[in-house]
Amino acid sequence: MRVRATVRRDTPEKTKHLRRLPHAAERLEIVELDLVKSSAADFERAVSGCTLVAHTASPFIVSGVSEQDLIKPAVEGTLSVLRAVATPAGANVRKVVVTSSVASVAAGYSPAEEDAHGPFSEKDWSKVETAQPYPKSKTLAERAAWEFWRSLGPSPTWSLCTVNPSFVQGPSITPDAGTSVDIMRRLLGREMPMVPATAFSCVDVRDVAEAHLRALTLPREATEGRRFIVAHDTLLFSEMGVVLRDEFAPAGYHPPTVTMPKWLAHVAAVFVPDLRGLLPGWGRKGATYDVAPSRDVLGIQYHDVKESVRLAGYSAVYHGLVPKKPALQLKWVPPGASDAQQ
Numbered sequence: 001m002r003v004r005a006t007v008r009r010d011t012p013e014k015t016k017h018l019r020r021l022p023h024a025a026e027r028l029e030i031v032e033l034d035l036v037k038s039s040a041a042d043f044e045r046a047v048s049g050c051t052l053v054a055h056t057a058s059p060f061i062v063s064g065v066s067e068q069d070l071i072k073p074a075v076e077g078t079l080s081v082l083r084a085v086a087t088p089a090g091a092n093v094r095k096v097v098v099t100s101s102v103a104s105v106a107a108g109y110s111p112a113e114e115d116a117h118g119p120f121s122e123k124d125w126s127k128v129e130t131a132q133p134y135p136k137s138k139t140l141a142e143r144a145a146w147e148f149w150r151s152l153g154p155s156p157t158w159s160l161c162t163v164n165p166s167f168v169q170g171p172s173i174t175p176d177a178g179t180s181v182d183i184m185r186r187l188l189g190r191e192m193p194m195v196p197a198t199a200f201s202c203v204d205v206r207d208v209a210e211a212h213l214r215a216l217t218l219p220r221e222a223t224e225g226r227r228f229i230v231a232h233d234t235l236l237f238s239e240m241g242v243v244l245r246d247e248f249a250p251a252g253y254h255p256p257t258v259t260m261p262k263w264l265a266h267v268a269a270v271f272v273p274d275l276r277g278l279l280p281g282w283g284r285k286g287a288t289y290d291v292a293p294s295r296d297v298l299g300i301q302y303h304d305v306k307e308s309v310r311l312a313g314y315s316a317v318y319h320g321l322v323p324k325k326p327a328l329q330l331k332w333v334p335p336g337a338s339d340a341q342q
Contacts, residue, residue: 006033006046006057017173020336035077043080044089051092052216055081056099070137078141082148085158093158095223096149097215100142100162102201102231106287107135111280114287121290122164122227132277142227159224161215165208166201166231166289169308173334175319184312185321187237187255188244194260195237196275197283203232204303214298222297231289232302235309243309251328259283 007015010032018024032038033046035057047053055078078098085093106120108127117124126139142162149160168180186192211230215223235243241257248255260268262282269275294300314332316322324330 002027002029004029004031004046004050006031008032008034017175017334017337020334021173022336024336035073035080038080040080040083043084044087047081047084047093048089049092050090051094053081053085053090053093053096054099054212054216055096056212067133067136070133071140074137074141075144078145079148082145082160086148086152090158095216095220096158096160097212098142098145098160098162099212100145100164100227101135101138102164102166102229102287102289103131103135104139104142105164105227105229105289107131107139109287111284114284117287119288119290120229122229122293159220161223161226161228163208163211163215164227164229165211166203166229168205168208169202169305169312170205170303171311171332171334172205172315172319173337175321181312181316181319181321183240184244184309185316187241188248188253188313188316188322190254190256193256194258194264195241195256196265196278197236197238197259197262198278198281199234199236199285200240201231201234201286201289202305202308203230204305204308207232207300207302211294211298211300214300218298226293226297228294228298229289229291230294230300231291233305234285234288235305236285240309243306244313247310248313248328252325253322253328 005018005028007018007030010030015030018028018030021028031046033042057077082096084090085096102120104126105122105124106114106117106126108129108131109117125143126135128136128139131139145160145162149156169184172181187195208230211228215228236259238257238259241255244253244255245257262279265275265279265282269279311332313322314330317324317328318330318333
């Protein structure tokens with residue numbers, strides 16, 4: 001299988017982690033494409049000749065940006081891809097998989113509503129009227145995808161499904177400090193003395209990748225019209241800290257494991273706006289999800305998320321996001337990369 005990957009900027013530094021993957025030299029083509037700035041013709045060239053399309057790009061920034069900075073690229077980028085697939089340039093496309101999120105499934109609900117609801121499934125949608133900007137952007141983008149696909153009539157030439165992962169952890173082949181990796185950086189680098197009483201439903205990045213591959217390659221009738229929730233165990237911030245402490249403390253790292261008292265969180269929220277949105281769910285494990293379709297249809301066998309957290313920590317060190325201490329022996333390096341740092 002040959003792969004055409006799109007990136008915003010194709011420079012040696014930006015894409016070396018892709019080019020050094022096994023078999024990349026003969027199977028990987030990289031082209032530049034921007035979700036907002038590229039033209040319709042650019043998107044059509046990107047999908048031309050492809051039989052399978054996975055749209056994975058969307059900004060994951062939970063603070064510090066305006067709502068429209070998240071919504072516009074999420075919605076317009078998704079629609080630009082699907083519009084290109086629907087043109088003659090996409091005549092060979094048979095399947096499209098869009099990366100969505102559990103943020104489009106269970107956001108915007110109060111703690112009482114979560115408790116009354118029980119496990120959220122592919123039939124559920126987030127409440128955009130009460131959701132924070134990031135889940136709102138994911139919900140609107142996914143809804144736009146389904147509306148566009150259904151507008152093509154009863155028998156489109158290509159099928160659509162989504163993969164809806166929870167908080168992604170695990171080894172990262174890229175040095176870019178996205179939000180998922182950045183949380184590990186802040187914990188392992190002890191940038192905060194205490195952690196919020198916040199929980200994340202976690203999933204390993206390798207399981208997310210496998211879900212995309214299975215969704216693309218399984219028969220159309222198995223996946224068409226489905227929203228596959230990909231999620232595993234839920235961990236509190238403090239539990240992540242304990243996992244990192246147990247793994248990295250012998251080498252001299254001291255991630256925080258003590259939870260901030262709620263009274264202190266209320267005081268700190270006056271000065272740290274990001275804390276305000278965490279207070280309603282303080283100390284709760286949050287929403288639960290029905291992941292049976294990901295197991296039964298896609299055949300996903302989930303990794304232990306505590307191991308995912310450990311490997312995320314090693315990734316942060318490998319990529320220089322956290323200084324490497326002399327006593328630490330790296331237990332993970334990206335495929336095709338040098339292990340000289342060990």
